[in-house]
Amino acid sequence: QxxxxxxxxxxxxxxxxxxxxxxxxxxxxxxxxxxxxxxxxxxxxxxxxxxxxxxxxxxxxxxxxxxxxxxxxxxxxATAKRVYYLSLEFLLGRSLDNALLNLxxxxxxxxxxxxxxxxxxxxxxxxxDAALGNGGLGRLAACYMDSLATLDYPAWGYGLRYTYGIFQQRLKDGYQVEFPDYWLNFDNPWELPRLDIVIDVCFGGTVNKYTDEVGQVRYVWEGGEPVQAVAYDVPIPGYDTNNCINIRLWSSKPKRQFDLKRFNEGQYEQAVEEQMKAENITAVLYPNDNHMVGKELRLKQQYFWVAASLSDIVRRFKKTQRSFTEFPDMVAIQLNDTHPTLAIVELQRILVDEEGLDWDEAWDIVTNTFAFTNHTILPEAMEKWPVPMFFLQKVEQTYPDDRDLLAKLSIIEEATPQFVRMAHLAVIFKDFVRYFGPEKFENKTNGITPRRWLHQANPKLSKLITEKLGSKEWLKDLRLLKNLEKFVEDKEFQKRWVAVKHSNKVRLADYIKAQTGILVNPNALFDIQVKRIHEYKRQFMNILSVIHRYNTLKKLSAEKSSKVVPRVVIFGGKAAPGYHIAKLVIKLINSVADVVNNDESIHDNLKVKSRVVFIPDYNVSVAEIIIPASDISQHISTAGTEASGTSNMKFVLNGGLILGTVDGANIEIHEEIGDDNIFMFGNLANRVEDLRHAHRYRNVQMDPSLQAVIRDIESGHYGDPRIFSPLINTLTIGKDYYLISDDFDSYLKTQDLVDEAYNKKEEWTVKSILCTARMGKFSSDRAIKEYAESIWNVEPVPVTGVKIN
Ligand code: PLP
Structure with a gap:
């Protein structure tokens, strides 16, 4: 029955x-x-x-x-409190597949x-792809929007609608060449132009003081150049919910139409000059990741964006007819890095000059509305702008004799010219903790959305997991993956797990063949490093180790060589167009690939032992093919340089192991998945300062294996060595700021451990399953709930009783 x-x-x-x-x-x-x-x-x-x-x-x-x-x-x-996520980047990727799955x-x-x-x-x-971002920071914003929607939070994103997203990367003779990403060439079905929502943003002019009949003083901004911000709305559907939230992107447009008088006088260029200037503001995304370039146009982008967004937020708040003292009960604004910190002063300006609040009352509202996330500790990434501003009266009152502290906390960096430190507008670090007390500071571990990064990118694994766990609930509660541990010894399950990985590797091999013409063997170990090319991320160290392994392989006897684990080393990532050293790293990778891939002597009975591939134009949709196919991925930044990293989480969630340094989120991943399932190496962050000091002031010997590799490059084995001398100089004359020499030996030894472990197939499969099973913490749902509960104080508002589809 x-x-x-x-x-x-x-x-x-x-x-x-x-x-x-x-x-x-x-x-x-x-x-x-x-x-x-x-x-x-x-x-x-x-x-x-x-x-x-x-x-x-x-x-x-x-x-x-x-x-x-x-x-x-x-x-x-519901007059619910809303959270606004201000981000100059939203790296959304494609929308159709994601929308179909979420709906x-x-x-x-x-x-x-x-x-x-x-x-x-x-x-x-x-x-x-909608590629309105550089890397981790922009993709984090996109994952967070997916979680905000899925968890039914009343949330909005605010950003810019760049006409050109991050450039497209192609390779010519092994060098990166950039092409414009005119992504709006065809129609964009994922945006709703809101031509009725237009906000005037003013640049320049003066603020004049007026006193009215009753003696009330008002400050009025007059003159200057007005530019219009036009809203384009991007709907973001949650997974398995009716909730669909909004990202509002602003596009700049001239306020005045072209100068007809000049046009009629035949001065065509002058007639449209102002229009062009206005449209330029949102024309292009600045292509630097973790690097600040102090261009005036960038500062204009930032002000244009925060002014339009705040005007919109204040307008929406005023419709509730509440008093401004209730503003922080209705509005939380999260600043994604320092890019939108001008919003802090802009809200103060609106409240004081436009809404007539007194200064202290306004400041109280402002400080209770904003929260700021710091994403980097690299000095070259810190925003500072050469404009004198602000005072330090309060600090001076509290610590009247501490001149040193005053200088550290100053919004102004004393230099010629003076600089405004943007992070100080939003507040950071040790000295600020001392001044404000610790309660203003919290750590939030980043997360990724399992919907895109497992369910969508790896449908076969998603199906297998759902089948094993008996429901799809894990897609909304990632901690449920833990229950996979029960099956870790189940041979049938292991077999299917391996089959899924294999089919993802075949998919990637096909993609590599189509993009580069290089044939790779899906049975080889897939060793992947894909991320922005940056000295601190040390792709240079990776390719140097590839040369080392290649040279070792060439010296092996036939018998020994037959035991070597075949490896495909895959690179991908863009270098900022002005970052010459990073571009040389790409060139070196391709030069090494040329030599290694064409060397018949390292083929063993037609089994290729080593392949090197650089996949061009790494972006979100390419990442969706690459990440599920990895056996091992590399996250090898110098300790103390990577604030988090999120691709590390994506790889491990998809059952790939990590070879990494004790840095960023590798540390928290390690805590979750355990010693046996991660390969960690290198000096710890607390050693970095001393090691750098030693390089700078003492004559430190370079690691001997590294020396041999450098000599090999200098011998011309990989093309004209003069090309690479600026890169080699970073190790010698540049005194190895990123400590490649110090970590090289430990890196090579750990690479050997990877090979050894990969040879034990069944144990490797167990590690792979445990990796996925223990990644529950790294869902962006968890991160967003923490933000909502401890920072924003917002509650979910589900959309019920509405007929859908
Ligand atoms: N670029 C793209 C396209 C990504 O999808 C990601 C994150 O997964 C990143 C960059 C950031 O990578 P990482 O955390 O390795 O710096």
Missing amino acids: MVRTKCFYNNYALLVYNKISQADKESFQRSFVRHVTTTLARSAFNVDNFSAYQATAHTVRDRLIKRWNDTQQVHTE GLKESYGEGIEDLGFRMEDVLGQEV
Whole structure:
């Protein structure tokens, strides 16, 4: 009886599911055809993959708009406290696949598409990435938006709608060449232009003092150049919820139309000059990761963005008709790094000059509204602007004799010219803790969204996990992955785990073949380092170790060589266009790849022992192919330089092991997954200062293996060595600031341990399963809940009672 009931239940569930799915599928196909014929104005017989993508995207967009509207309505009616996430970067990647999965429509729409004669994969592949960010910081913002939506928080993102996202990277003769990323070339179905929401932002002019009849003093900003900020809204659907939140991106537009008088006088260029200047503000994303370049246009971007966003936030608050003293009860604003710290002074200006509050009352509101996240400790990344501002009266009152502390805390860096330190506007570090007390400072471990980084990027693993755990709940409560540990010794499960990894490696091998022409063996160990190219991330050390291993391999006897684990070393990442040393690292990687990949002598019975690949144009959608395919990934920054890292979390979540230094989130990952499942090496952060000192002032011998590798490069083995001398000089004349020599020996030894461990297949599989099982902590849902509860004080507001789809 039990069995019969269960069968009936399953059949019934299937029927109900198919019915829903059938309805979705049919509604999809109707909508698809309508968009082909009306939105795209095409005949139904003339639809290529790109048009199929557009029609599908517009169909999904229709569904999103409905949810988006309902969500805004519910949040407004609930007069809920909202959180605003201000980020100059949102590295969203593609939206279609993610929206289909989050809305639970992937299967029904997939069937609908296939029935119409298209392959889902081809259709999804048509979408260009929204690449409005450089790396970790921008991608973190995107993961956080996914979690905010999924957890039903009333949240908005605010950013800029750059006409050009991060540049596209191509390779020419092994060198990086940059091409503009004009991502809006075709229509962008994932934004809703809000041409009715236009905010004037003023640059320049003067603030004049007026006294009215009753003696009230007012300050009024007059003159200057007005520029308009036009809103474009990007809906962000949560997973398995009706909630769909918004990222509002501002685009700059001239306030005045072109100068007709000049135009008529034949001065065409002068006639449009002002328009061009206004449009330039949001034209391009600055392509520097963890590096500050003090350009005036960048500062203009920042003010334009915070002024428009705050005006919008204040306008929305005023609709509640509450007093400004309640502002911090209704509004929390999170500043993603120092880029939006001008928002602090802008809100104070609005409250005092425009809303007529007195200074101290306004400052109280301001300090209770904002929170700031610091993302880096690299000095070259700290924003400072050469404008004299602000005073230190309060500090002087508290510590009247401490001149030293005064200088450290100053918003102004005393130099010629003077600089404004942006982090000090938002507050950082030790001396600030001493002054303000510790309660103003908290650590929040970053996180990643398991929806994109496992469910979407690794569908086979997601399916296997769901099957083993018996439900999809883990996608909303990542700690449930822990239950996978029960199956870690189950041979059948291990076999399937390995098969999934293998098929992801085949997928990556196909991608590498298509992009670079290089053939790689999916049975080899896939060793991956993909991230922005930066000296502190030490891709240089990685490629130097590749040379070392190659030279060792060449010297081995045939018998010994046959035991060597074949390895594919994969690199990817962009260098900032003006960062010459980083660009030389790319060149060196490609030069080494040329030599190694063409050396027949290291092929053993047709088994290639070593391959080196540089995958061009690393971005979010490329990361989605690379990350699930890794056996080992490298996160090898000099200790004390990487604030967190998030790709490390993505690799481990997908069952890849880490070879890493004791730095950033590697440390917390290590704590969670245990000693046996991570390969750590190198000097600790507390040694770095002493080692640097020794390099600078004493004659430190370079590590002998490293010396041999350097000699090999200098001998011309990898092309004209003069090309690489600025890079080599960073180790010798530059005194090895990133301590490659100090960590090299420990790095090589740990690489050997990786090989040894990889040879023990079953043990490796256990490690891989345990990695995934123990990554629950690193969900961005956990991070967002911590922010919501201990910093923002916002509550979820679910959107219920609304019919969806
Ligand atoms: N770039 C892209 C496209 C990413 O997806 C990520 C994070 O996963 C990063 C950069 C940041 O990488 P990392 O944490 O290794 O610096």
